[in-house]
Ligand SMILES: Nc1nc2c(c(=O)[nH]1)N=C([C@H](O)[C@H](O)COP(=O)(O)OP(=O)(O)OP(=O)(O)O)CN2
């Protein structure tokens with residue numbers, strides 16, 4: 001089995017809903033977000049999926065979040081923008097695009113260098 005991963009860092013502001021702590025206040029993170037795809041077959045170039053193609057799709061999704069106040073976005077209108085919910089949102093958006101080889105495995109969202117949430121199905 002082969003697995004490829006692409007990551008990118010974006011800056012977002014958010015507030016957690018009904019959270020009993022300082023994170024209920026407006027604050028921001030430089031989120032490091034990683035997507036992973038896996039599969040058993042490679043193409044004639046020896047690639048599972050060309051990183052360029054993954055980045056096109058991944059960057060397109062992350063552009064909708066970068067430098068945004070997440071709570072203002074429709075996806076987080078009634079959903080607290082925790083790292084877990086951000087990971088699921090990115091996963092759901094990426095699922096819309098499929099590749100000839102390689103299936104979506106997971107999306108990981110680091111809020112800080114030591115705290116990460118992972119969504120997979
Ligand atoms: N499971 C989760 N727990 C928390 C999330 C989350 O998304 N998933 N998010 C937060 C807050 O967004 C918060 O900004 C981060 O909290 P915290 O780690 O407490 O931040 P600090 O930098 O203040 O922590 P210190 O390590 O004490 O400096 C909270 N929890």
Ligand SMILES: [Zn+2]
Pocket residue numbers: 014023027028029111
């Ligand atoms: Zn936060």
